[in-house]
Amino acid sequence: MRWMLMEPEYAATTGRTYITIVNLTPHPFVLTSTHQYQMSDWDWDTVPPGKSRQNVAEHTGKVGANPIDTNGEAYYRIGDTGKTFVVRATTHIPDTYPRRVVFDLSGMGKGQREYKVPEQEVPVTLVITGSDEYGFVTSLSHGPGNWMNSIKDVIQDRPLRHVVMPGTHDSGMSKISGAILTGATSGNTQTQGLNMYNQLRTGARWFDLRVQTVHQVAPSCCDNYEFWTTHINDETADAPIGRSGEKFDDVVDNINQFTAENPGEVIILQFRYLIGIRNVPSMGPEYWKTKQKDEFFDKLRRINNRCGNIPTSGANGLGDRGVGSFMSSNGNKGCVLIFLDTRHLEQNIAAADRVARADGIYHKNDLPWSDGWPNKEDTKDVAESNINRWQAERTNVLVSQWLSTPNFMTSTFVYSLQSIAVLPTNPTLYWRGVPEMSPTAFPNVIMVDYVGQILMNERAWDELGAELYTLAVGLNLYMLSENCDISPKRSVLLPKRSGSGSGSARIAAAPQANPLVSSWNGIIFANGTTVNNPPPALRLGQPAILRGGTVFSNGTVLTKDIPNPEYKGASARV
Incomplete structure (x- = not known):
């Protein structure tokens, strides 16, 4: 972000929103599909282990477009774990912070959080560490103090x-x-x-x-x-x-x-x-x-x-x-x-x-x-x-x-x-x-x-935000554990093996009991309201109707409004 964008006279300069995803797990975050409506730039991709990616959702500035309807969703699969998450770029108009980003981690049992976009071109960040074997730790909220x-x-x-x-x-x-x-x-x-x-x-x-x-x-x-x-x-x-x-x-x-x-x-x-x-x-x-x-x-x-x-x-x-x-x-x-x-x-x-x-x-x-x-x-x-x-x-x-x-x-x-x-x-x-x-x-x-x-x-x-907290945990758990001079023992994030030989098969195991790995699967709204036991179908910021003109990642463009096939029955805004 250029510093001049903090000046009030430049407040309407750009509609660009950046969403950073940090992957400190041994699994790739595979982008499986996206769709967007009224985004003039929509750039998403897979995030390899140990890396981060800054994705782009630029809200249109075209005259006559209704910004309230501007939405986009990006769907991710976490390697071959069977777990998924969704990122939504949407709006909340009128509001001091009219652009919102939702990290929906309910597909990995880690809840949802709605973020106010702090300023034009200021990223909103998601950090995930841990593994399917160890359990996942995310930046949606702080874990234990110790x-x-x-x-x-x-x-x-x-x-x-x-x-x-x-x-x-x-x-x-x-x-x-x-x-x-x-x-x-x-x-x-x-x-x-x-x-x-x-x-x-x-x-x-x-x-x-x-x-x-x-x-x-x-x-x-x-x-x-x-x-x-x-x-x-x-x-x-x-x-x-x-x-x-x-x-x-x-x-x-x-x-x-x-x-x-x-x-x-x-x-x-x-x-x-x-x-x-x-x-x-x-x-x-x-x-x-x-x-x-x-x-x-x-x-x-x-x-x-x-x-x-x-x-x-x-x-x-x-x-x-x-x-x-x-x-x-x-x-x-x-x-x-x-x-x-x-x-x-x-x-x-x-x-x-x-x-x-x-x-x-x-x-x-x-x-x-x-x-x-x-x-x-x-x-x-x-x-x-x-x-x-x-x-x-x-x-x-x-x-x-x-x-x-x-x-x-x-x-x-x-x-x-x-x-x-x-x-x-x-x-x-x-x-x-x-x-x-x-x-x-x-x-x-x-x-x-x-x-x-x-x-x-x-x-x-x-x-x-718990981004720096989660980053520190992830760098110690994942990245430094990849250096055998620092951590000669096998990483706790990797799957256990069924035997001692180099060709031993991996075995599935339940996530380890660890105070860092929370079982919370609730919702945190942008105003701080927290719902610990939300209805299973409640999805923050999810559009019930996909508008005509919606563009899918495979190039398909809708010619008319249709029900969102991913919509389970309820969405919410606060």
């Missing part, structure tokens, strides 16, 4: 550099608070829409946290202070521009709430700044003395399930230890790993005192990781920079920052950070990034702004 623990048998022997996880950029900036008073705004400073607890629920496991003490200029500076997360342009500047986000105590409480509810996860907290700022920034930074450092460390010690005294090198070190050992730590409650960038602390605190490994507090250099920050404004440049980085040979954990870095003028006066993330940038990951991933070329951390958000300013839990 997704890592749910695939522990698959990833437990892998080091962190062989595991993929979502991450969030400037994780504490889920709101703008008033602790710092500058000219910065939500549009150019806020980077997330969810607090830490809900970021964790969306699957994020690596967090970019920037913490400062905010000192009150009056009545006394500078022993009157509190700890806040912040996002500013330069923490050492005389008068930096930026704002405060979540209070750091609230971040700690959010993490502890999540880990209490979801045992067995590995969570990485990466801390930066660690320096003071006046509430009306001026006169440069307040470097932490021992008092502030000790208070900050005390707050870190409030984080539950830390992992202390882990060697920083060797086979059992932070970089090479299997993640299963972290997941089993603290009585199987999991592990929160804390890494500090202490560059500013060293001016007042001895280097030997900068970390407290016994308490599970480490220096950033204790884990060999690479920061894949493109520092690019344009979404296309961001994508290409990330792809080039993860395809390069490497041995460290790679934090791939799939996010744009607009200049100050752009994010202040033209496009907000939210619109840049939600509209052009985050959706690009699935149709541009995924096809470039392979069992030997992949990011470890996929860091984004506004994680989980599909629509502008819509952040209720039932409005979020």
Whole structure:
């Protein structure tokens, strides 16, 4: 999507809708047939295993056409499993979001969901992973919070550099608070829409946290202070521009709430700044003395399930230890790993005192990781920079920052950070990034702004998307399991064999019991309404009548209206 399409004057420029399908299963998604009415472009095809495809449904702009009748359906078969799914492009007029996409997975027992198309040329995405043997996991809704623990048998022997996880950029900036008073705004400073607890629920496991003490200029500076997360342009500047986000105590409480509810996860907290700022920034930074450092460390010690005294090198070190050992730590409650960038602390605190490994507090250099920050404004440049980085040979954990870095003028006066993330940038990951991933070329951390958000300013839990959650599960389950150096055991997604020989026949089996594999087969409407036990014939967005002029994939064109042969008796719109 070109950024100019976010401008109101271009709102009617194009009727193109993109539908991205991501296949992280060992089965091909075979396109069996399509039909469409009043689409000026209708481009669909089969999606091979381990790939994605961006399909096109362009609503006609012809004068005299009734957009309410515009519909199209694409039918898919999942290999030879006997399971199917349907994608429908339709409309909901009048509405703020007049174009809709329905993913109907009832043919595989996984329910249906209606999506509002966020903006012209902004893709709607479906991610499917798992297999017929293992059971399927889809992006229609989030699964259990402890997704890592749910695939522990698959990833437990892998080091962190062989595991993929979502991450969030400037994780504490889920709101703008008033602790710092500058000219910065939500549009150019806020980077997330969810607090830490809900970021964790969306699957994020690596967090970019920037913490400062905010000192009150009056009545006394500078022993009157509190700890806040912040996002500013330069923490050492005389008068930096930026704002405060979540209070750091609230971040700690959010993490502890999540880990209490979801045992067995590995969570990485990466801390930066660690320096003071006046509430009306001026006169440069307040470097932490021992008092502030000790208070900050005390707050870190409030984080539950830390992992202390882990060697920083060797086979059992932070970089090479299997993640299963972290997941089993603290009585199987999991592990929160804390890494500090202490560059500013060293001016007042001895280097030997900068970390407290016994308490599970480490220096950033204790884990060999690479920061894949493109520092690019344009979404296309961001994508290409990330792809080039993860395809390069490497041995460290790679934090791939799939996010744009607009200049100050752009994010202040033209496009907000939210619109840049939600509209052009985050959706690009699935149709541009995924096809470039392979069992030997992949990011470890996929860091984004506004994680989980599909629509502008819509952040209720039932409005979020599980695309990144499902992508991370799928990359670990399917793609990395195809690399025998990473996963020497037979993939859990492949069918079991009846014997031990190479010519042994496959045997059918019921899907394995796994909390990731849901038996839910309901319906989620675009307004968030959920029906858990819908009538079997209810199909979201399915036209009862195929209009004269409907075009089928075999070239047939209807000359008159006919009943839809796939119509079972009921369709619905909300």
